[in-house]
Every structure is written in C-alpha cells, then in structure tokens.
Amino acid sequence: MDYQKVLDTIHEELSHRDVYGKVASYIPELAKVDPKKFGMHLYKGKGEHYSFGDSIEKFSIQSISKVFTLSMAMQLLGEDLWDRVDVEPSGDPFNSLTQLEYEKGIPRNPFINAGALVICDILVSNLDDPKKDLLEFVRKICDNDSIEYDHKIAASEKSTGYRNYALVNYMKALGNIKNEVEPIVDFYFHQCSLAMSCEELAKAFMIFANNGKMLETGEKILSKTKVKRINALMQTCGFYDEAGEFSFEVGLPGKSGVGGGIVAIHPAQYSVAVWSPILNEKGNSELGMAALEKLTTMTGLSIF
Numbered sequence: 001m002d003y004q005k006v007l008d009t010i011h012e013e014l015s016h017r018d019v020y021g022k023v024a025s026y027i028p029e030l031a032k033v034d035p036k037k038f039g040m041h042l043y044k045g046k047g048e049h050y051s052f053g054d055s056i057e058k059f060s061i062q063s064i065s066k067v068f069t070l071s072m073a074m075q076l077l078g079e080d081l082w083d084r085v086d087v088e089p090s091g092d093p094f095n096s097l098t099q100l101e102y103e104k105g106i107p108r109n110p111f112i113n114a115g116a117l118v119i120c121d122i123l124v125s126n127l128d129d130p131k132k133d134l135l136e137f138v139r140k141i142c143d144n145d146s147i148e149y150d151h152k153i154a155a156s157e158k159s160t161g162y163r164n165y166a167l168v169n170y171m172k173a174l175g176n177i178k179n180e181v182e183p184i185v186d187f188y189f190h191q192c193s194l195a196m197s198c199e200e201l202a203k204a205f206m207i208f209a210n211n212g213k214m215l216e217t218g219e220k221i222l223s224k225t226k227v228k229r230i231n232a233l234m235q236t237c238g239f240y241d242e243a244g245e246f247s248f249e250v251g252l253p254g255k256s257g258v259g260g261g262i263v264a265i266h267p268a269q270y271s272v273a274v275w276s277p278i279l280n281e282k283g284n285s286e287l288g289m290a291a292l293e294k295l296t297t298m299t300g301l302s303i304f
C-alpha cells in the first residue's frame with residue numbers, strides 16, 4: 001500500500017474543509033496557536049515513516065501525556081493501582097466533578113482529569129523527582145533528548161486551573177489523595193505542557209503498537225499485559241464523552257489532548273499522530289478525528 005499517497009489524499013481533502021469548532025482558550029497560552037496548523041505522521045515500521053504538513057512542529061500535548069504517566073504508575077505499582085482509579089468509560093466531559101461525589105472519590109478511569117490527578121499523586125508519592133523522571137521516560141521511548149516542558153503553558157494553565165484544584169481538593173477530602181495539593185497540580189500542569197511534534201508522538205507511541213518494546217532497539221519498556229490494558233483504556237476512555245464516536249468512526253485505541261493532538265495505534269501495524277488545534281465541543285481535534293477516520297477507511301486498517 002502507498003501510505004504516502006493515502007496521507008497526501010487526506011491532506012488535500014481536509015485542507016479545504018470548513019471547520020466549526022474553536023481553539024482551546026481556557027488555558028490562555030493555548031489560544032495563541034495558529035488555528036490553521038495541520039500535520040500528520042505515520043510510523044509504520046523500522047525507518048518507515050510517512051507524513052504531511054506541520055508534522056515536525058512541536059505543540060502542547062496536554063492530555064496525551066496521561067498515557068505516559070499511567071505507564072509509569074503501572075510500572076511502579078502493578079495491580080494495586082486499580083484500588084485508586086477505575087477502568088470504566090466516564091461518558092462525561094474530561095474535567096467533570098459530578099461523578100466523583102457518588103463514586104466516593106474514585107475516578108472512573110485514568111484519562112479523565114480526576115483519574116490523571118490520582119496518577120500524579122501516586123507518582124509524587126513514589127518518585128523523588130517525578131517531573132525529571134517523566135521527562136526521562138518520554139525522552140527514552142522517543143529516543144530524543146530535545147523533548148522539554150513548556151513552562152509558559154504550565155504557568156498559564158495554573159493561572160486558570162481552578163477546576164483541577166477543585167478535583168484534587170475534593171478527592172483529598174474523600175481520602176483518595178495522599179500528598180499536598182500543590183505538588184500534585186504542579187506536576188500535572190507540567191506533564192500537560194510537554195511539547196512534542198506528531199513525528200515524536202508517533203515514535204513514542206510505537207511501544208503500544210509493538211507489545212511494549214521499542215521498535216528500533218527491541219528494548220522492553222512495558223510487559224505485554226500492561227500494554228494490552230493501556231490500549232484497552234485508550235479504546236474505551238481515550239476521548240472522554242466521545243470515546244464511542246471515535247471507536248465508531250476510526251476504530252483504533254487512541255488519546256486526544258486539548259492542544260489539538262491525537263495519537264492512535266494499530267497493534268502490530270502502526271502508530272499515527274495528527275495535529276490540528278481547532279476542537280469540537282467535546283474537546284477533541286475536529287480535523288484530527290476526520291483525518292484518522294479517512295486513514296482507517298482508506299487503508300482498511302482499523303482493529304475492527
């Protein structure tokens with residue numbers, strides 16, 4: 001199959017499409033991004049890459065980072081992790097507070113904000129310097145030492161981060177947060193501020209398409225079972241209250257972020273990242289979803 005031709009067709013068809021959503025502005029710094037940015041990168045095998053557009057420009061990965069922190073927490077804690085966070089789709093927006101009350105402070109899954117904040121709490125408890133260790137983890141699976149936090153984005157999110165503060169405070173009141181609030185939200189705002197390109201994200205996510213092993217070196221990062229679970233969570237919870245729609249339209253495990261990025265994988269086949277900052281009302285990239293729908297339709301390569 002000529003993957004470059006498939007990507008070029010997607011680029012050509014979608015560059016002219018009308019989009020109706022908006023760039024995220026509740027994090028003031030994110031509102032400054034050029035809404036016309038559009039890039040995609042598909043990593044198919046050792047040295048086999050295809051891309052178009054702004055695929056090597058770094059952007060704010062936001063919630064995509066939750067897959068990295070979950071991977072680290074699973075490495076550290078094993079099965080005990082699931083006493084603190086559940087594995088069910090939420091059907092609610094990513095920053096919702098409502099389920100927490102009647103579910104007694106146990107978040108529905110690790111990809112909604114409440115769940116990701118519990119994962120932060122676990123990493124803060126278990127690591128001396130979680131920010132340094134996360135950066136090391138991401139640099140390693142990406143084989144790229146240029147990856148950094150964007151401290152301006154982290155500070156900008158902190159300045160308006162009332163909902164995330166509320167989530168941590170509420171879970172602390174209900175007994176599911178062990179550390180002080182400030183180090184947890186500081187770590188969370190930094191993980192969300194990681195700046196990466198589509199090319200870098202596709203490479204990093206290759207471990208989830210390759211049974212937990214880095215493709216180029218064969219080094220094992222995660223066990224097969226852990227990867228199976230992470231992929232199951234991406235499939236059922238990666239897009240919040242649009243997880244069903246993403247499965248229906250695209251048919252791959254994936255994760256989105258309000259920076260406009262989406263990464264998806266096809267086990268044993270490929271890893272793909274797309275970036276377009278205009279979001280639909282559920283907080284997922286409008287063109288990103290359309291591009292991935294076209295990819296799996298044109299190639300016939302979805303997991304279903």
Ligand SMILES: NC(=O)CC[C@H](N)C(=O)O
Pocket residue numbers: 061062063064094095113157164192256257258259283
């Ligand atoms: N869906 C997202 O990407 C949300 C991440 C963002 N940092 C927040 O907590 O609101």
